[in-house]
Amino acid sequence: MPVLDGADRRAPAPGPDxxxxxxxxxxxxxxxxxxxxxxxxxQALTDVSxxxxxxxxxxxxxxxxxxxxxxxxxxxxxxRPQRGRILFKGEDVSDLPPHERSALGMGRTFQNVGLVKTxxxxxxxxxxxxxxxxxxxxxxxxxSPPTFGAERRLRxxxxxxxxxxxxxxxxxxxxxxxxxxxxKRVEIATALATDPDLLLLDEPGSGMGPxxxxxxxxxxxxxxxxxxxxxxxxEHHVPLVVxxxxxxxxxxxxxxxxxxxxxxxxxxxxxxxxxLGDEAPxxxxxxxxxxxxxxxxx
Amino acid sequence: xxxxxxxPSAGGTPSPPRTTxxxxxxxxxxxxxxxxxxxxxxxxxxxxxxxxxxxxxAPVRSDALATAAVIAIGALSLNVLVGYTGQISLGHQAFIxxxxxxxxxxxxxxxxxxxxxxxxxLLVGAVQAVVLGLIALRVRGLYFALxxxxxxxxxxxxxxxxxxxxxxxxxxxxxxxxxxxxDKAYLVVCLVGLALILLVDWRLVATxxxxxxxxxxxxxxxxxxxxxxxKGYTLYAFAVAGAYxxxxxxxxxxxxxxxxxxxxxxxxxxxxxxxxxxVGGLRRRGGIVAFSLLYVLGGEYLPDLARAIGVRTIEVNAxxxxxxxxxxxxxxxxxxxxxxxxxxxxPVGRWLRGERFQLAHGGGALGRGxxxxxxx
Numbered sequence: 001m002p003v004l005d006g007a008d009r010r011a012p013a014p015g016p017d018x019x020x021x022x023x024x025x026x027x028x029x030x031x032x033x034x035x036x037x038x039x040x041x042x043q044a045l046t047d048v049s050x051x052x053x054x055x056x057x058x059x060x061x062x063x064x065x066x067x068x069x070x071x072x073x074x075x076x077x078x079x080r081p082q083r084g085r086i087l088f089k090g091e092d093v094s095d096l097p098p099h100e101r102s103a104l105g106m107g108r109t110f111q112n113v114g115l116v117k118t119x120x121x122x123x124x125x126x127x128x129x130x131x132x133x134x135x136x137x138x139x140x141x142x143x144s145p146p147t148f149g150a151e152r153r154l155r156x157x158x159x160x161x162x163x164x165x166x167x168x169x170x171x172x173x174x175x176x177x178x179x180x181x182x183x184k185r186v187e188i189a190t191a192l193a194t195d196p197d198l199l200l201l202d203e204p205g206s207g208m209g210p211x212x213x214x215x216x217x218x219x220x221x222x223x224x225x226x227x228x229x230x231x232x233x234x235e236h237h238v239p240l241v242v243x244x245x246x247x248x249x250x251x252x253x254x255x256x257x258x259x260x261x262x263x264x265x266x267x268x269x270x271x272x273x274x275x276l277g278d279e280a281p282x283x284x285x286x287x288x289x290x291x292x293x294x295x296x297x298x
Numbered sequence: 299x300x301x302x303x304x305x306p307s308a309g310g311t312p313s314p315p316r317t318t319x320x321x322x323x324x325x326x327x328x329x330x331x332x333x334x335x336x337x338x339x340x341x342x343x344x345x346x347x348x349x350x351x352x353x354x355x356a357p358v359r360s361d362a363l364a365t366a367a368v369i370a371i372g373a374l375s376l377n378v379l380v381g382y383t384g385q386i387s388l389g390h391q392a393f394i395x396x397x398x399x400x401x402x403x404x405x406x407x408x409x410x411x412x413x414x415x416x417x418x419x420l421l422v423g424a425v426q427a428v429v430l431g432l433i434a435l436r437v438r439g440l441y442f443a444l445x446x447x448x449x450x451x452x453x454x455x456x457x458x459x460x461x462x463x464x465x466x467x468x469x470x471x472x473x474x475x476x477x478x479x480x481d482k483a484y485l486v487v488c489l490v491g492l493a494l495i496l497l498v499d500w501r502l503v504a505t506x507x508x509x510x511x512x513x514x515x516x517x518x519x520x521x522x523x524x525x526x527x528x529k530g531y532t533l534y535a536f537a538v539a540g541a542y543x544x545x546x547x548x549x550x551x552x553x554x555x556x557x558x559x560x561x562x563x564x565x566x567x568x569x570x571x572x573x574x575x576x577v578g579g580l581r582r583r584g585g586i587v588a589f590s591l592l593y594v595l596g597g598e599y600l601p602d603l604a605r606a607i608g609v610r611t612i613e614v615n616a617x618x619x620x621x622x623x624x625x626x627x628x629x630x631x632x633x634x635x636x637x638x639x640x641x642x643x644x645p646v647g648r649w650l651r652g653e654r655f656q657l658a659h660g661g662g663a664l665g666r667g668x669x670x671x672x673x674x
Contacts, residue, residue, distance in 0.1 A: 078519065098522035114520040116513045127509040131525030137534060140505025141498060147505055194525055 027090040028053050029198050029230045035074050035084035044070045045081065045254045050232075052198070052247075057224060057231040059241040059262065062251035063274060068234045069111055071251070072200055075232075076108050077101045089197065103131035107196025109187045111203050111234075117176040121167065121186055124175060125158030126151075128193035158193055164226065165189050165219075180207045192227060199223075201233040205240050213237050217244045239289070242266055250274075329652050337650050352482060360485040361553070362598050363591075367488035368550045370590035371495050372567070373574040374583060375542035378499075380572070381580035382508060383535035384515030385434055386443045388564075389450025390571050393540060395562035396453065397423045397547020399464045402472035402557055412475035416491075416548040423544020424537040431536030435529055450568055458559035469558040472551035488549050492587070495542055499583055502538060511535050570621065573628045582640020584647050589639050596620050 030052040037045045045067045052058045060068050073079040075086055077098035085094045093101050102108075115124050133140075133154065135147045162168045167189055170178065178186065184204060191199055204220070205213045217240050223229060235241050241248060242262040250257040250265055252274045258265060265271055329337065352360045372394055379385040387393065400422045401415035410418075430449060434442050457463070464470050473479075478487050502508045510531040514521035518528045551557045561567075574593055578586030597620045604612035612619050631638045641657075649655040 076523070078522070097527075098519075099525050099527045102523055102525040108523055110519070110523075114517065114523055116516050116520060118516060119512065123509065127506075127513050127521075127526070128524045130506055130510060133506045135505070137505075137507040137510075137531075141502045141507050141538065143497060143501035147501070151505065190524070194523075 024051070025053055028087075029056075029089060030075065030232070031085075031087040032071065032075060033085045033087070035071065035081045035086070037070060037074060037079055037081040037083075043254055045074070047084070048251070048254070048256050049084075050249055050256075052230055052232055054230055055224065055228070056246045057220065057233070057244050059245035059248040060232060060234045060251065061236070061238070061241060061248060061265075062257070065253075066251040067254040068251055069202055070254075072108065072202055072232075072234065076106055076200065099131075102194055105195065105197035106200065107191035107194045107198065108200040109184070109191050109202055109204065111206070113180070113183045113187055115175045115183065115187055115190060118174065120172050120174050121162065121178075121189075122155065122158055122171045124186070124190050125162065125193045126154050128190040129154050129157065129195070132195055161189050161192050165192075181212060184208070188223075192223070197228070197230060199229050199231045201231065201235075203234050203236065205235055205237040208237075210239075213240045216240065220244050238266065327652075327654055334652075337652070340646075340650065352485065358481070359598070361481040362594050364481065364485045364488040364549075364553050366591045366594040367485070367492040368546050368553060369571065369574055369593065370492055370587045371542055371546035371549065372571045373578060373586045373590060374495055374499055375539045375546060376571055376575040377580060377583065377586055378502075378511075378535055378539040378542065380575060381582075382503070382511045382515065383532065385431075385532070385535065387430075387446045387539070388443055388568055388572070389430075389446040389448070389453065390543065391562040391564055391567035392450045392453030392457070393423060393427060393543035394547040394550060394567050394571075395458055395557075395559075396426050397544035398472070398551035398557045398562070399458065399470055399547075400544070401548035402470035402551045403463060405473060405552075406471045412473075412478075412552065415472070415552075416545060419544040419548035420541045421544070423542075423547065424540040427536040427540025427543070428533050431533045434536065435532060447564075450564055454559065454562055454564070458562060464557075464559060467558060469556035470551070471556050472548075473555065474552045484553060488553070491545055491549050495545060496583060496587070499542075503581075507531065507534055507538075565621070570624070573621075573624045576628045577624060577631050577638050579631075579638030579640025579643070580636070582637055582644055584643035585637070585639035585641075588643055592639075593620065593624060596623075 028051045030050070032048060032050040034047045034049055035045055036043075036047055048067070048071055050058075050060075050071065060071070062068055070079065074081045074084075077086075077093070077096055077100075081094075085092055087093065088101065088104060088106065091104075093104065096104075108114075116127060119127070133150065135144065135150050140147045159168065159171065162171055165185060165188065167182075167186060170182070170186065175183065175186065184207065188199075188201070188204065191201075201220075205216050208216060220231060220233075221244055224231060233241075233245075245262050247259070248262050248265045249259045250268070250271050252270075257270055257274060258268050260268070348363075352363065372390065375393065376387060376390060379387050397419040401412075401419040404410045404415040404418045405412060430446065433445050437445055459466060474484050475487065478484050503512075510521060510524075510526040511534070513524055513526055514528050514531055521531075522528050550561075554561065570593075574589050575586055578589035597617060600616040600620060601613045604610070604616065635641055637644070645655060645657050
């Protein structure tokens with residue numbers, strides 16, 4: 001992991017190139033091909049295809065019930081789609097269980113905070129490094145000497161990530177009892193501890209005010225650099241999406257409504273109708289401001 | 299909407315105030331020499347009392363302590379399932395009994411040394427528990443509790459009556475290892491067994507397997523997201539619990555010298571061990587060992603106490619009263635003090651390791667209502 005050495009900093013992601021098209025690479029980090037899933041009588045997703053290139057931050061937006069979290073669950077393996085494939089770094093992972101996808105480098109946060117609540121923050125950081133642990137379960141249980149040093153290294157690594165996110169003072173606090181916004185940040189720290197190449201964030205900005213969301217945006221951009229991350233995020237906070245995302249997919253009723261650069265998507269008439277609804281003018285305005293600040297030609 | 303927008307410059311890091319780990323309060327606390335002396339005294343004093351107790355009393359007292367050690371191992375086995383992993387076993391008489399009869403069989407029928415009996419009992423215990431674990435992957439909660447209850451009964455009524463395995467009503471003989479045939483010497487064997495199990499349990503919780511179990515207790519989803527193989531570690535938890543129980547059974551058998559199917563009933567083993575686990579404190583191995591000791595000593599001294607105060611019915615039925623009292627204690631524990639005796643033993647343990655003495659602590663489950671905690 002690059003946290004400790006801090007030397008390896010990749011160039012920023014390929015930015016938008018103005019004409020609305022992305023430079024596709026041969027092997028995108030993530031490809032979901034024609035994913036369809038049905039729960040009983042409810043068609044939750046219909047032929048949804050998503051492509052995420054390396055070092056991009058991709059936004060996934062859409063109204064409630066559009067299937068955003070469902071596609072996350074298909075990508076991470078908690079749901080098995082009836083049709084379609086998931087390719088991760090060129091490899092078909094459609095048949096792998098969630099923990100194997102996590103070990104391959106998919107990190108994820110949950111809408112309702114996925115942490116072990118009875119444990120402390122640092123214990124969560126240790127658990128999250130499960131796949132990276134170099135000793136076997138039995139060796140650990142029987143107290144084989146190398147496991148002691150390995151445990152110390154895990155702890156240092158966990159502490160380093162907490163420090164990087166400014167969460168070090170929470171190290172020994174139990175997760176239960178921390179405020180919601182803090183939990184969201186701790187969860188990002190644990191997701192980073194799984195050493196992901198692809199980070200899937202489910203509403204990272206929920207429960208945050210505009211200024212906190214701003215700070216989150218800065219952080220995501222910095223984390224991408226620091227950890228060489230590719231990020232997909234579900235987010236309702238449109239200005240945040242417009243500001244940090246390189247590309248945006250819009251879901252509605254389980255189908256892909258449109259996709260494109262944040263600037264275009266946000267003006268797309270169907271998006272305005274389906275997603276922004278009555279709030280459209282106000283939200284659009286805010287998004288435009290964000291876009292200007294970002295320095296992208298509107 | 300006023301906002302200060304500063305895009306991070308290259309190499310820039312997130313904005314919130316940084317605290318480094320080394321600046322955290324509580325780090326670097328070192329007890330004074332007197333503090334260390336007090337801690338050493340706190341360890342040595344009970345040890346000396348224990349030695350005095352064993353040496354100055356009839357052999358039956360050391361046998362009682364051996365019983366306490368066996369119960370402690372059995373309860374630690376339940377703790378792995380109920381405490382760490384959030385599974386349940388109401389059929390632990392099967393776990394313990396299978397260990398006991400296996401060890402007896404290996405020693406007296408296959409004429410192998412005692413240690414081989416213990417090791418085979420450990421392995422067989424693990425295997426039968428994993429089979430039960432395979433069911434736990436398919437049936438959950440209340441329904442799985444029923445399965446374990448049934449498994450206990452099946453073992454009790456059928457398995458332990460197989461003449462070829464258990465010698466039927468006559469009982470299987472399980473001689474003690476040579477050189478450790480007296481009660482006092484055998485107590486040493488049991489204490490060594492308990493110490494080894496405690497060491498393993500410590501490392502279990504301190505390493506990735508233990509963390510994986512605790513994560514999947516609370517949320518299989520979160521565990522899987524952390525990279526934990528939920529099925530694999532559920533089975534691992536059963537294997538560890540079965541291994542502990544196998545050891546407990548082997549020690550149990552040789553303490554009795556002969557074991558019969560009637561020794562392993564629900565009320566005597568499964569329920570008793572579960573109560574000891576709960577009152578001792580889930581995930582509190584110190585509390586569990588402490589309450590095993592209290593439970594056995596209570597049974598030893600209650601008759602004397604009853605005679606002294608002249609209550610004949612308690613004197614005659616002390617065993618029942620101890621069980622009833624423990625059951626009441628278990629209920630009170632669950633309602634008022636979910637950490638059981640661990641409420642006391644855990645801070646003492648941290649103090650012995652050189653921390654400040656404080657009752658509440660950041661870690662552990664002390665009084666913090668986390669969801670999804672599977673208490674029986």
